[in-house]
Amino acid sequence: METITQKNTLKDKVISEFESSKNSLFGNTLLREQAMESFYKQGIPSRKHEEYKYLNIDLILKGDFSLALNKTLDRKQIAHLEILNDAYVITIENGVFIEELSKLQDLPKGLIICSLAKASKDHSSVFEKQYAQSADVNADAFIALNTAMAKDGVFVHVQRNTLIEKPIYIIHVSSAIQNSIINPRNLIVVESNAQVKIIESYETVDSTAKVFNNALTEIVVEESAVVDHYKIQDENNFGYLLNTTQIIQKGKSVFTTHTFTLSGSLVRNNLNIVLDDEGIESNLNGLYLTNENQVVDNHTLVDHRKPKCNSNELYKGIIDGKSTATFNGKIFVRKDAQKTNAFQSNKNILLSDDGTINTKPQLEIYADDVKCSHGTSTGKLDEEKVFYLRARGLSETSAKKLLMHAFASEVVDTIKIDALRDYVEEKISKRFE
Amino acid sequence: MANEILEEKINEEYKYGFVTDIEADNAPKGLNEDIIRFISKKKNEPDWMLEYRLKAFRYWLTLEEPHWAHVSYIKPNFQDIIYYSAPKPKKVLNSLDEVDPELLKTFEKLGISIEEQKRLSGVESRIAVDIIMDSVSVKTTFKEVLSEKGIIFCSFGEAVQEHPELVKKYMSTVVPYTDNFYAALNSAVFTDGSFCYIPKGVRCPMELSTYFRINSAGTGQFERTLIIADEDSYVSYLEGCTAPMRDENQLHAAVVELIAHKNAEIKYSTVQNWYPGDKNGKGGIFNFVTKRGVCLEDNSKISWTQVETGSAVTWKYPSVILKGDNSVGEFYSVAVTNNYQQADTGTKMMHLGKNTRSTIISKGISAGFSNNSYRGLVRIAKGATNARNFSQCDSLLMGDKCGAHTFPYIEIKDKTAVVEHEATTSKIGEDQLFYCKQRGIDNEKAIGLIVNGYCKEVLNKLPMEFAVEAQKLLAVSLEGSVG
Numbered sequence: 001m002e003t004i005t006q007k008n009t010l011k012d013k014v015i016s017e018f019e020s021s022k023n024s025l026f027g028n029t030l031l032r033e034q035a036m037e038s039f040y041k042q043g044i045p046s047r048k049h050e051e052y053k054y055l056n057i058d059l060i061l062k063g064d065f066s067l068a069l070n071k072t073l074d075r076k077q078i079a080h081l082e083i084l085n086d087a088y089v090i091t092i093e094n095g096v097f098i099e100e101l102s103k104l105q106d107l108p109k110g111l112i113i114c115s116l117a118k119a120s121k122d123h124s125s126v127f128e129k130q131y132a133q134s135a136d137v138n139a140d141a142f143i144a145l146n147t148a149m150a151k152d153g154v155f156v157h158v159q160r161n162t163l164i165e166k167p168i169y170i171i172h173v174s175s176a177i178q179n180s181i182i183n184p185r186n187l188i189v190v191e192s193n194a195q196v197k198i199i200e201s202y203e204t205v206d207s208t209a210k211v212f213n214n215a216l217t218e219i220v221v222e223e224s225a226v227v228d229h230y231k232i233q234d235e236n237n238f239g240y241l242l243n244t245t246q247i248i249q250k251g252k253s254v255f256t257t258h259t260f261t262l263s264g265s266l267v268r269n270n271l272n273i274v275l276d277d278e279g280i281e282s283n284l285n286g287l288y289l290t291n292e293n294q295v296v297d298n299h300t301l302v303d304h305r306k307p308k309c310n311s312n313e314l315y316k317g318i319i320d321g322k323s324t325a326t327f328n329g330k331i332f333v334r335k336d337a338q339k340t341n342a343f344q345s346n347k348n349i350l351l352s353d354d355g356t357i358n359t360k361p362q363l364e365i366y367a368d369d370v371k372c373s374h375g376t377s378t379g380k381l382d383e384e385k386v387f388y389l390r391a392r393g394l395s396e397t398s399a400k401k402l403l404m405h406a407f408a409s410e411v412v413d414t415i416k417i418d419a420l421r422d423y424v425e426e427k428i429s430k431r432f433e
Numbered sequence: 434m435a436n437e438i439l440e441e442k443i444n445e446e447y448k449y450g451f452v453t454d455i456e457a458d459n460a461p462k463g464l465n466e467d468i469i470r471f472i473s474k475k476k477n478e479p480d481w482m483l484e485y486r487l488k489a490f491r492y493w494l495t496l497e498e499p500h501w502a503h504v505s506y507i508k509p510n511f512q513d514i515i516y517y518s519a520p521k522p523k524k525v526l527n528s529l530d531e532v533d534p535e536l537l538k539t540f541e542k543l544g545i546s547i548e549e550q551k552r553l554s555g556v557e558s559r560i561a562v563d564i565i566m567d568s569v570s571v572k573t574t575f576k577e578v579l580s581e582k583g584i585i586f587c588s589f590g591e592a593v594q595e596h597p598e599l600v601k602k603y604m605s606t607v608v609p610y611t612d613n614f615y616a617a618l619n620s621a622v623f624t625d626g627s628f629c630y631i632p633k634g635v636r637c638p639m640e641l642s643t644y645f646r647i648n649s650a651g652t653g654q655f656e657r658t659l660i661i662a663d664e665d666s667y668v669s670y671l672e673g674c675t676a677p678m679r680d681e682n683q684l685h686a687a688v689v690e691l692i693a694h695k696n697a698e699i700k701y702s703t704v705q706n707w708y709p710g711d712k713n714g715k716g717g718i719f720n721f722v723t724k725r726g727v728c729l730e731d732n733s734k735i736s737w738t739q740v741e742t743g744s745a746v747t748w749k750y751p752s753v754i755l756k757g758d759n760s761v762g763e764f765y766s767v768a769v770t771n772n773y774q775q776a777d778t779g780t781k782m783m784h785l786g787k788n789t790r791s792t793i794i795s796k797g798i799s800a801g802f803s804n805n806s807y808r809g810l811v812r813i814a815k816g817a818t819n820a821r822n823f824s825q826c827d828s829l830l831m832g833d834k835c836g837a838h839t840f841p842y843i844e845i846k847d848k849t850a851v852v853e854h855e856a857t858t859s860k861i862g863e864d865q866l867f868y869c870k871q872r873g874i875d876n877e878k879a880i881g882l883i884v885n886g887y888c889k890e891v892l893n894k895l896p897m898e899f900a901v902e903a904q905k906l907l908a909v910s911l912e913g914s915v916g
Contacts, residue, residue, distance in 0.1 A: 348845075357843070362839060364503075364836070366836040370860075372857065374856050376841075377852065378843065378850065378852045379851040380848050
């Protein structure tokens with residue numbers, strides 16, 4: 001009974017906070033009200049919910065969480081987070097775009113970056129056309145919560161035929177002195193024939209309380225656009241991250257995403273890609289290294305709606321300590337999506353006695369002229385490989401380290417930005433020490 | 434071309450859809466404690482069995498029907514089902530001559546000639562058959578031959594009367610009545626089924642077999658099978674199912690429990706061909722079955738093989754609990770769906786003991802407007818050192834209006850485990866067809882050849898007697914589903 005009352009209090013808190021603040025929030029109030037209604041109906045999913053089977057998210061949210069949050073960092077405090085020198089840096093602190101902490105001088109022609117709240121007024125035509133179009137509030141309670149409560153975030157608009165050389169680097173920082181829930185929201189629109197690289201990172205700085213980060217990024221990839229997307233998740237032990245990325249792709253576009261989960265006490269990624277036209281290519285790569293009591297849950301949905309598209313998915317994980325890693329990938333091929341090629345692979349290494357791996361690679365296929373496959377394997381480090389290396393004079397630890405590096409490198413090597421690859425490699429090396 | 438052949442297939446009639454004109458002794462429709470008491474009394478059961486039924490029934494009342502499977506159907510009205518239907522006249526049968534000739538004709542139509550089996554006694558490949566019609570076991574053959582070896586093979590009702598200690602000891606230990614909605618329902622209202630006990634060190638000399646047939650209209654079939662293989666024993670068990678064509682959906686909710694002791698091996702094969710409904714998806718059997726085996730002690734082995742071609746809706750996961758060290762679990766399955774059939778089937782392999790191994794091979798074939806799902810769980814518990822699993826789930830799609838799905842769940846809590854899962858979905862390759870046709874094999878035969886090759890890994894696991902039947906069934910089910 002206790003859980004139920006607790007859940008109600010959080011729900012009620014959300015509702016009362018919503019009622020008092022809804023008129024001051026950006027965008028369409030009606031949309032927010034619909035989203036709130038949907039959230040109320042769905043509730044916070046428990047383990048009985050098929051999609052949250054392996055995640056005790058309702059237990060985490062049982063504690064006392066506040067929704068209002070104000071704390072500002074200065075530039076010095078976040079300096080170490082800037083891993084790329086040559087990039088357009090956007091800083092979002094506790095779900096709010098902070099211009100002073102961002103580096104957006106000399107934006108090239110065809111690139112607009114501003115706060116989402118500002119975009120809802122200044123760039124209303126694009127905003128209204130794209131905002132909350134692909135993220136369905138009825139599909140997931142956290143999409144509904146974010147859509148209802150989002151205070152701000154960033155708006156990135158790459159206009160047609162524009163090639164952006166420097167990467168766009170979005171840093172999400174949480175810093176809290178009391179337990180809180182934040183709902184950052186981003187909208188990225190890449191018009192036809194444009195090309196861009198986007199990095200999103202999730203970090204905690206100077207936090208002494210639990211922050212539940214319910215982040216949602218919508219990405220629209222129009223005809224023949226090429227988008228290279230990276231997520232670096234490196235929060236501290238106070239960080240709970242639920243990160244939804246909703247992508248819609250149009251004809252002949254190429255979208256590649258890479259998710260690196262390096263730390264954070266709970267990380268849940270919902271990655272949904274809709275292939276809404278012909279000739280699309282989607283690539284999904286992921287690497288998760290878990291330790292201690294971490295919980296990492298990767299959910300991906302690749303929705304093939306139209307014929308002649310290709311999707312490739314590769315997720316790898318190394319699980320240590322008492323951590324739990326979950327991979328739940330679904331390939332959905334609709335009736336008309338003939339000539340689809342869809343591949344999915346999930347590989348895991350379990351290092352410790354107390355770790356847990358759950359994997360659920362799924363195929364749901366309604367078209368016959370398709371080639372779809374998935375594979376998953378879980379095991380320990382190959383004893384024979386360790387022996388081979390030891391026979392050549394390597395110590396057991398260095399042999400194992402080398403093998404883990406090799407295992408991870410298949411995903412790390414897909415990073416196309418050199419500085420970022422170096423950063424991730426360094427992080428991984430540190431983890432294996 | 435494809436359309437023509439599909440059309441032909443669609444128009445094909447279910448060939449086991451006859452009704453046998455046998456007078457039946459029915460209970461009134463509906464379900465309440467009185468009905469359960471009625472069934473229990475009819476079967477002359479001891480009090481503990483009635484208590485068990487009532488406990489299960491009361492628990493069932495608290496449950497809701499599960500809806501997580503990838504199937505959709507109109508919920509059966511549990512008050513509109515006859516829970517007990519026994520073919521009349523019912524008397525103790527000693528030889529085949531006493532069996533109702535109508536019944537014998539039924540079995541001849543089904544292709545099981547008991548007479549012939551009887552005549553062939555003494556020949557290597559004989560089979561002992563227990564026949565369950567509607568809810569009651571009508572005939573068990575070869576009982577005498579088996580009892581010489583100490584093997585008990587009889588109807589469940591008989592076992593309750595004659596071997597209550599064994600039934601009491603093992604029943605409900607693998608599938609408790611609290612397991613799920615349909616297991617609870619079955620525990621409350623089951624009317625008969627098969628019971629089999631293989632004593633220590635005995636290798637069962639023949640295949641044991643049960644044929645299930647639903648005959649009366651408006652009845653549900655709820656049978657229970659319990660097989661116990663004591664230390665160092667071996668048994669191969671076959672199960673076949675058919676039903677007449679009826680417009681309404683009929684419910685079949687069985688429970689099968691297997692128990693393998695030290696060094697014992699149980700091989701359980703099913704050819705399921707319940708009436709699948711007509712080409713518009715009308716009628717057909719709802720097949721909601723709970724099958725589970727436990728490798729209780731070291732070095733035991735349980736192997737499930739199934740060929741599923743019938744039923745309007747199938748919901749079935751034959752599972753193995755690998756409790757003993759070095760125990761082995763296997764699951765080989767071919768599931769074919771056509772027209773508006775829906776199947777959500779697979780297995781669960783629960784690794785608890787050390788050095789346990791499991792293999793899952795599942796082949797799904799969907800045609801018409803059907804949906805075919807594999808749903809399987811592989812769980813490696815902490816302490817199940819060196820557990821090994823290999824799973825392969827392939828789907829073949831015929832036509833663009835059907836669906837093939839794979840939902841594997843893999844949960845690993847031990848670092849020494851090695852678990853692999855592979856799945857593919859495709860259609861029959863144009864190049865394969867071309868290759869066959871070029872060598873003078875016509876389209877129809879080429880498809881049969883390719884599909885048979887595709888399912889070979891599973892069909893090979895069936896006992897001889899069944900393999901032939903299964904291959905034929907497969908050919909009939911798929912005749913010209915692709916052009």
